[in-house]
Amino acid sequence: MSLTPLQQEIAISTVIVLVLFQALLGLFSLMTYVERRVLAFMQFRLGPNRTGPFGILQPVADGIKLFFKEEVTPEGANRWLFVAAPAISVVTAFLAVAVVPYGGTVTIGGRPILLQVSDLDVGVLFLFAVSSLGVYGLVTAGWAANNKYTLIGGLRSSAQMFSYELALGLSFVTLIMVAGSFRIRDIVDSQAGWVWYWNGVRQLPAFLVFLVASTAEVNRTPFDLPEAETELVAGFHTEYSSMRFALLQMAEYINMITASAVGANLFLGGWHFGIPGVPDSPLWFVGKTIAFLFFFIWLRGTLPRFRYDQLMHFGWKVLVPLAMLWIFVAAVIMVVRHS
Numbered sequence: 001m002s003l004t005p006l007q008q009e010i011a012i013s014t015v016i017v018l019v020l021f022q023a024l025l026g027l028f029s030l031m032t033y034v035e036r037r038v039l040a041f042m043q044f045r046l047g048p049n050r051t052g053p054f055g056i057l058q059p060v061a062d063g064i065k066l067f068f069k070e071e072v073t074p075e076g077a078n079r080w081l082f083v084a085a086p087a088i089s090v091v092t093a094f095l096a097v098a099v100v101p102y103g104g105t106v107t108i109g110g111r112p113i114l115l116q117v118s119d120l121d122v123g124v125l126f127l128f129a130v131s132s133l134g135v136y137g138l139v140t141a142g143w144a145a146n147n148k149y150t151l152i153g154g155l156r157s158s159a160q161m162f163s164y165e166l167a168l169g170l171s172f173v174t175l176i177m178v179a180g181s182f183r184i185r186d187i188v189d190s191q192a193g194w195v196w197y198w199n200g201v202r203q204l205p206a207f208l209v210f211l212v213a214s215t216a217e218v219n220r221t222p223f224d225l226p227e228a229e230t231e232l233v234a235g236f237h238t239e240y241s242s243m244r245f246a247l248l249q250m251a252e253y254i255n256m257i258t259a260s261a262v263g264a265n266l267f268l269g270g271w272h273f274g275i276p277g278v279p280d281s282p283l284w285f286v287g288k289t290i291a292f293l294f295f296f297i298w299l300r301g302t303l304p305r306f307r308y309d310q311l312m313h314f315g316w317k318v319l320v321p322l323a324m325l326w327i328f329v330a331a332v333i334m335v336v337r338h339s
Contacts, residue, residue: 008111016117020097028253029059035297042301069242074145077239081144086244089137089251093258096130099123100261101185103271103282115282116185123184124172127262128165131217135161137251138226142236153235156308157219157226163315164216164223170323171209174330175199175266184262188270195274200267205326207267209319211295214259216315219252221300225308260292261285 033048033056040047048055073082103115120126135158142154176182178199179190191198200207216223227235237248264270264285271285306314 012113013117016113016115020117021094024094024097024254024257027257028250029063031253031257031293032059032062032249034293035300038294038297039301042298063246066242066246071242071244072239074147074239076146078144078146081140082239083244085137085141085144086240086247086251087137088140089134090247090254092130092134092137093251093254096127096134096258097254097261099126099184100258101188101265101270102261102285104280114185119185120183122182124176124182124187127184128169131255132161132165134251134255137248138236141240141248142226145236145239147239149232149234150236150238153226153228153232153238157236160216160219160223160225160311160315163312164213164319167209167315167319167323168213168217170320170327171206171213172266173323173327174203174206177330177334178203184265188265188272191269192272193274193276195269198267198269198274203267203326203330205322206330209323209326210263210267212314212319214263215296215299216311218255218259218296220256220296222303222306223311224305225311228305256293256296257289260289260296263292264288 036058037047037055039045048058051057051061073079098117099120101114101116101119105112105114107113138157139154142150142152142157145151175187179187181187187199196202219226225235226232227237229235232238237245240248268288268291269284270288271280271282273280273284
């Protein structure tokens with residue numbers, strides 16, 4: 001029995017979603033291992049090396065440990081919201097990946113298939129909408145636990161994301177101006193050709209703003225104030241244990257992978273190699289995403305954590321004005337070129 005065009009579309013979309021979901025779960029487990037090993041190398045430590053060859057089975061051991069640990073709900077906590085918070089964080093983290101392309105078009109059975117879950121015309125706006133919802137999971141986790149340290153961590157997270165999401169959005173404005181579209185695939189295609197066509201080169205100020213703001217958005221060092229162990233024990237997830245804690249950690253790593261994939265697409269040419277004549281390939285996209293992930297790990301092993309007042313000062317008085325200034329400069333350059 002042959003499938004109708006609609007059934008074919010549903011089947012293809014389902015397969016892409018399942019493959020991407022499994023890939024993200026695998027990357028989450030792999031990143032917990034890779035980060036430990038890379039940080040151990042940078043800090044002259046051994047890192048995980050006991051469970052399996054070279055410690056490669058350490059993520060499996062961690063999963064088994066977290067699965068069998070006791071689930072603890074603090075007395076006085078709002079039980080429903082306490083349980084819902086990790087789910088909110090994970091769902092929004094996976095939703096954001098839906099509009100991120102990871103390659104051009106492949107032909108299977110004479111049918112062209114986009115390497116993307118959903119090719120929205122407003123892909124950039126969808127990213128902002130979903131990422132802004134992600135903060136609800138952290139704030140809910142901090143408030144529902146009935147703990148002053150978790151509450152402070154949740155409030156810090158909301159203030160930090162609001163501040164740096166503004167700068168992050170401003171860093172995308174000039175990319176949209178150049179490409180003339182909110183569609184992520186169009187922004188990637190606007191960088192085809194030589195390396196200096198990449199937005200990371202020709203729009204370096206916006207790229208620098210993106211690097212800083214995206215690091216703050218995913219709560220990575222030196223912007224991990226919502227989880228500051230020396231001040232808040234463990235921040236918004238202090239009272240979480242077992243698989244609920246694992247879900248919060250999964251959301252953080254998936255967000256980091258998403259930020260890396262978005263950076264590779266919007267600033268480093270996506271699946272375009274950067275030299276005319278070299279064929280496009282998802283491998284180039286994967287390599288650029290890995291470079292971004294290494295950058296996040298490198299920061300954690302290099303920089304100390306900011307004070308909270310330094311964090312807010314840098315976001316509002318340095319990053320946002322820099323992003324707005326570059327929008328003005330880029331607009332003037334575009335007007336001059338087209339006049």
